Amino acid sequence: MNNTLQDFLKGQLDTLHAEHLYKPLTTVTSAVGARVKIAGNDRELINLSSNNYLGLAGDPRLRQAASEAALAIGAGGGAVRPIIGNLQLHDDLEKLIASFKHVEDVLVFQSGFTANAGTIPTITDADDAIITDSLNHASIIDGCRLSKAKRAIYQHCDMDSLEEALKAAMGAKKRLVITDGVFSMDGDVAPLDQICALAERYDAAVMVDDAHGSGVMGANGRGTAYHFGVHQKIDIQLGTLSKAVGVVGGYIAGSSALIDFLKQRARPFLFSTGCPPAVAAACIKGIELMRDEPELSARLWANTKYWQEGLQKLGFDTGVTQTPITPVMIGDEAKTQEAQRLLRDEGILALAIVFPTVGRGKARLRTMPTAAHTQADFDEALAAFERVGKKLGLI
Ligand SMILES: *Cc1c(COP(=O)(O)O)cnc(C)c1O
Numbered sequence: 432m433n434n435t436l437q438d439f440l441k442g443q444l445d446t447l448h449a450e451h452l453y454k455p456l457t458t459v460t461s462a463v464g465a466r467v468k469i470a471g472n473d474r475e476l477i478n479l480s481s482n483n484y485l486g487l488a489g490d491p492r493l494r495q496a497a498s499e500a501a502l503a504i505g506a507g508g509g510a511v512r513p514i515i516g517n518l519q520l521h522d523d524l525e526k527l528i529a530s531f532k533h534v535e536d537v538l539v540f541q542s543g544f545t546a547n548a549g550t551i552p553t554i555t556d557a558d559d560a561i562i563t564d565s566l567n568h569a570s571i572i573d574g575c576r577l578s579k580a581k582r583a584i585y586q587h588c589d590m591d592s593l594e595e596a597l598k599a600a601m602g603a604k605k606r607l608v609i610t611d612g613v614f615s616m617d618g619d620v621a622p623l624d625q626i627c628a629l630a631e632r633y634d635a636a637v638m639v640d641d642a643h644g645s646g647v648m649g650a651n652g653r654g655t656a657y658h659f660g661v662h663q664k665i666d667i668q669l670g671t672l673s674k675a676v677g678v679v680g681g682y683i684a685g686s687s688a689l690i691d692f693l694k695q696r697a698r699p700f701l702f703s704t705g706c707p708p709a710v711a712a713a714c715i716k717g718i719e720l721m722r723d724e725p726e727l728s729a730r731l732w733a734n735t736k737y738w739q740e741g742l743q744k745l746g747f748d749t750g751v752t753q754t755p756i757t758p759v760m761i762g763d764e765a766k767t768q769e770a771q772r773l774l775r776d777e778g779i780l781a782l783a784i785v786f787p788t789v790g791r792g793k794a795r796l797r798t799m800p801t802a803a804h805t806q807a808d809f810d811e812a813l814a815a816f817e818r819v820g821k822k823l824g825l826i
Contacts, residue, residue: 646675
């Protein structure tokens with residue numbers, strides 16, 4: 432083993448520990464639902480830390496679909512999709528999403544992350560400009576890093592700052608504005624109506640990463656663009672199959688030309704194997720349930736209201752959220768990690784989010800109500816939050 436590398440790694444780890452930024456992994460040993468079991472703890476914990484918005488990750492109908500597809504077709508696709516790994520189930524899933532989202536076509540990637548990393552550099556060149564919100568997700572940032580285009584960062588959801596950046600980019604051949612639909616750590620929503628109006632004025636294309644809007648925003652969870660009624664004006668929508676849909680994967684929805692070109696050039700599509708039959712079949716079932724059972728998202732929003740009002744009544748600061756993403760703002764990293772530990776002792780799983788996922792000094796517990804939680808789950812969690820909040824002087 433190379434000592435220089437080992438010394439570097441140990442030094443980095445020591446720094447993370449010293450700055451309270453080291454995050455041990457929690458290992459889940461049960462199905463993922465409103466309550467979960469974790470390794471080293473016999474008790475069932477109330478799970479407030481998943482992105483399993485609609486409770487579909489553990490849904491028996493998705494499990495059934497996954498098992499049947501694995502038994503009928505196999506464990507894997509056998510090759511990358513452009514060679515011979517393009518399964519009928521991949522085509523079926525893409526057709527279903529396209530019809531659900533009212534777009535011409537869809538391409539499914541292995542994850543939302545690879546959808547960003549594969550799409551952004553493929554549709555931009557050196558003489559283009561990408562104009563991106565300062566709080567956009569890491570996978571958008573990495574997608575931009577892979578592109579040769581010039582990059583301008585506008586202040587978070589600030590339309591004056593966006594307009595300035597668009598004006599400054601008028602010399603570029605193409606302009607592409609990229610924003611999260613719902614911001615993953617604060618839960619606020621991008622003003623897509625205003626963004627589309629500015630983009631139109633300055634001849635820019637718009638890409639919305641709706642990882643947290645899929646299954647949550649708009650009728651039947653079609654997404655943030657539908658919430659604002661601007662889906663016809665959005666050139667590129669990214670959705671994830673890993674959060675509300677409950678499985679894993681990401682997709683790009685847009686024009687036939689966009690999808691056709693991505694199939695020729697997007698590197699994660701060309702050079703990395705597509706999802707296995709079980710995943711595609713479970714995703715199909717998840718999207719069908721979203722389409723056919725609007726009560727799932729209705730329950731998510733009712734639960735969100737109950738949980739957020741409960742926290743606010745106790746005096747917690749839930750930041751600027753407009754969606755189920757419910758940060759409990761604390762600020763100090765060490766205190767946030769302590770709150771996580773105390774809550775776990777109380778039977779509540781609410782994970783601390785610290786730098787680099789959020790800025791330094793902006794640490795928080797990120798809590799996520801889902802459609803699968805009951806009022807009793809929330810009441811029990813609120814009582815624990817009250818005890819821990821008082822102990823740490825948060826309320
Ligand atoms: C989670 C997330 C992704 C990545 O999605 P995966 O399918 O988990 O890779 C991309 N963008 C945003 C905004 C996200 O929150």
